[in-house]
Amino acid sequence: MISQIFILSSKGDHLIYKDFRGEAGSDAVTVFYEKVTALPGDQPPVVMSHGDLHFVHVRQGGLYCVATTAADSSPFTVIEFLNRLMALIKDYCGSLSEKSVRMNFALIYELLDEVVDYGYIQTTSSDVLKNFIQTEAVSSKPFSLFDLSNVGLFGAETQQSKVAPSSAATRPILSSRGEQGGKSEIFVDVIERLCVVIGSNGVVMKADVEGEIRVKCYMPSCSEMRIGLNEEFSIGKSQLRGYGAAVRVDECSFHQAVRLDEFDSHRILRVCPSQGEQTVMQYQLSDDLPSAPPFRLFPTVERDVGGRLLLYLKLRCDLPPKRSVLLQDATTTHTPLCQELSSPDQSAELQPHSRAVVWQIPRFPGGTQLSALFKLEVPGLSSASMLEVGPVGLSFELPKVTATGLQIRFLRLSPVQPGASQRWVRYVTHSDSYTIRI
């Protein structure tokens, strides 16, 4: 049971406030924000209480989405609901940011009205909601040079036009009534999150993958979709299928709407996607990656004659060539630095408040190696403080790569859609946490 829901910007501006039960006053918003600001750091605990008021919040896109509830309500339900609400807002407004919430507040109020009544969750299915929601989304589309780059010289089609622009999947689901109408598209994303710890001796201490197949559907109607996975896909340790390199996961769960009659024999998922985004399948793999982790680091930490700390990092990308990644890299240490980087388009800066050096690498082709040398002035440098350097945390995005090797063989819609429908399959591996100890 939810008493109030409000959305605050990170600066504490009231964006949305809805009181469902009239039990707590509207000063709850102020109380919440005071509690947040009173805490050191920017990571307030998920549950906070003030007298009888219990605040549960999730933080996404720089926004606090807060629900006030009673003490005995289920945290799983409330948090899952808030996450779902944010996903709905994202579906309907196109993206989730302070700006989009500000511009679409009427739509969000309308959404809240249908989703929750008297504090009880009614429905969060976008199939049901689309019948009720009347307000059009106002989407803010930033002017982007990328859109122009799709048009070749004299309007000829370029290579890139075969790839959907990354903004394609960030538009409101209902804008089909508007000028963009008729463009029916479906996106199937295989998203994996890597969680790796590599010890100082280069040994992989832990490697986990959390993956999911996410379908984002912009089709007005779609009766059934068949998603074919690798034939040799296997679950658990015992069963191995096929002859090739097996694609294996430890555990796997499916959305309740997925029909699995062909899964055991042919590894085919049958889904009737509803509009908007939904996760069709989730899977995990721990400690047994089919390939080596994508990045290796060879660090050297020294003290030079002038009492400065020398940090020499050599980073190698072990992916097959022609793959490039976006990378950002952070090391924990102290103050002023000078730097030598191996290529001009990289940048590095020292962030004093988090005592970290951040090394940004815009593109990192597979099979290559980059290096950087940081010289840090550390007041009172002793041999012991060398121990304090590290760990190195990498955050990156690997497009077109899955760590488990999961692939989508085919994507069929039945019945065949009239008109031009476009199907996109995208693979991406994110770093959830990629830590290398020094």
Add this chain to the structure above:
Amino acid sequence: MPYLGSEDMVRELRRALSNPNVQSDHLRYRNTILKVVRAMSQGVDVSGLFSEMVKACATVDVVQKKLVYVFLCSYASLNPELSLLVINTLRKDCQDPNPMVRSLALRNMTNLRLPSLVEYVEQPLTAGLRDRAACVRRVAVLGWAKLHKLQASSDIDAAVVNELYSLLRDPDPVVMVNCLRALEEILKEEGGVAINKPIAHHLLNRLKECDVWGQCEVLKILERYRPQSEDELFDILSLLDPSLLSPHPPVMAATLSLFLSLCSGLPAASLSALERVRGPLLAACGSASREMRFTALCHIQLLLRSLPGLMGAHYKRFFCGYAEPAYIKQRKMQLLVELVNDENVALVLDELKGYCTDVNTDTAQAAISAIGRIGRSYSDRCLEILTGLLGLKQEHITSAVVQTVRDLVWVCPQCSEAVCLALEGCEETVQDSQGRQALLWLLGVYGERVSSAPYVLEVFIDGLRSEVSPGVKMELLTATMRLFLCRPAETQDMLGRLLHYCIEEETDMCVRDQALFYYRLLHCGIEETRKVLQGRRSDPSLGVLIGRPAEPVNQWARSFNTLEPLKQSAAETESTSGGSPEPVTSVPRPNTDLSLSSLSPSPVDKVHTGSENSTLRLESSADFLASGDGVPLSLSLSPALSPEEFERLWLQRQGLHAERGALEKAEEEDYVCMEEHVHCPAPPRCSPQSLQAALQLVNVQTLAFTPPQTLPWRVYLYTHTRNTHRSTLILGELLYTGEERVKKVDGGDADQAVMEGAVDEPAKEAEGEGRGEEGVKVTLKQQPRDDTALKGFLSILATVLHTLSSERA
């Protein structure tokens, strides 16, 4: 838009709203209303526009209607009279052919929250219950709950309640769930909606039709249902079993909660349910949403209380991610501490060591204290890490290390050597008062082994005037006093200065009183002082068992799937950040020394020695157990007793005796203490783990033990006896001194046997025979007195010890 003061803005908006040109152009009209609602949600007071907005309500544009309703529902309570005007429009909308308009009108009619409008609302609500469209019925059902809240005093018509009950069979699952919710609120005083067998089975059968939220609601309400037969219970359980593995954490949690409440009498079934949810819970721990991760972690902590081995193999899942927020990291560390075992300890410590230099000081300190907790069972490795951290000379790290070491030394006195070596030089780095208190405590207690101790204290005493924390001053007094006892020559002068300052100039009463107390104590003589200040030390040969006893599921099942587990952390950190591990010595407790090698001879009820007697006893106890003698006796572990509590009770009893003397013993009714010799050679040699396991089988909890080789060998344990009419608490000590009766040859044998382990079976047997004469001295303390229960317990204990020794042979 130029900035306008709220009054200007309201005036501007009012002009626009009443402009007939705007009103005729519905797009412009809608935009103006949009502006009003935007101003409202930004916190501008636009209540003055109420009458204009009421007019705007009468429109065919649904979007505009919705916007106006958002406004009206917020301000209706301020304008009850004007709200009456809206009712007409709303009632007309309730007749609209479009079901969406009908449900909208009905919902907002009830959302106005005006008691004066109740009479107008009842009729449309009744009609709404029988509407063709499900969406109208959904709204109408909840509408009755809202109505009930508005006028709680007057009862809602019984006919309505009956109608709601009948709507439980509505084809739309949301209507069904809403009926449950509404009835739950309306019938709150009668204990909520009545769940009888037909209703429960109806709900279970329709569970599949509901969405995630509906399922959670139904599962929660079903927790009140008690199946009438075992068969029915198991039918329900097997029906719900697939939901335990649901990919949606809310459903999984609600199902488990229902399982636990249904199986409250079947511990085995609840434990196997916990095993089942391991997979989904671990998946939730890796969820993309960090709030969900946190929730799952907190609930895993709950589960571990009953099944400490549940996550053993998955400890790597609880390694912290680089960018995770501090609250998740701290929970994960708490979990890692509980998952440590012989195989993974090296990896876990290595991981925790990495967190000690975290940028976030709270995280770093949590990591250090986590290492300290692990140090209770793996002290050598942890001390190595902790002393290594001191080398970093970081203020917050050193302070946390010193505090951790202080707590560790109290539990594991064998580490004191290493700690004393590491303490040198810390005083320059530690700045905060908590850390300095810990340092002073350590210097006081181990002053004789830290060569620089007097000089460190002198620095503190010289800087006393600028010291602000009374805690540090009090700790300094105690530390200097203690140091004075072992190194008087170096300390005498500074002690004098310290006492003088604290008595003459100090303004804080606590500090002054303590100084006065010590001053007077010194007048009583040095022996007296020593008795007070050095009375309590922990026994270096005793180690606290780290493995927490597995709690019964029922102890935490009620807080499962509530906000409770997510909030605990605050309370925990408060309790751990306390001061010294011992009470400040201003409450001196002479004669309270657990480590005295011979416990002060307590009055003895009866002492049986010799094998004959004890075998006789054993036979009778076997009878006792088998036939029951008409007095059924059961042992239980709850409520659990903490080591501290045990120590307090044990010593309290001892103190009592010292005062009263043995003669009065007989008159004491509520308390009994007895000593007994049990013939049993093996326990001193069996591993503490197997002894603990064996005793836990019969619900006896061991709290502390000496390592197997050492003599005297000692185990402390407790249990609760449950009789038909009363229950008692039994505290016990097993003592095996082995000195007087062990022949020289046997002693040699014993060492050999220990070294050779299990290989040398015959030798051990011979040794067992050689020891036929001796026994384990059992001291039991019971409260309140119940002789039969005590005898029963003793026989159970003897049986366990014998089983263990026979297994070893």
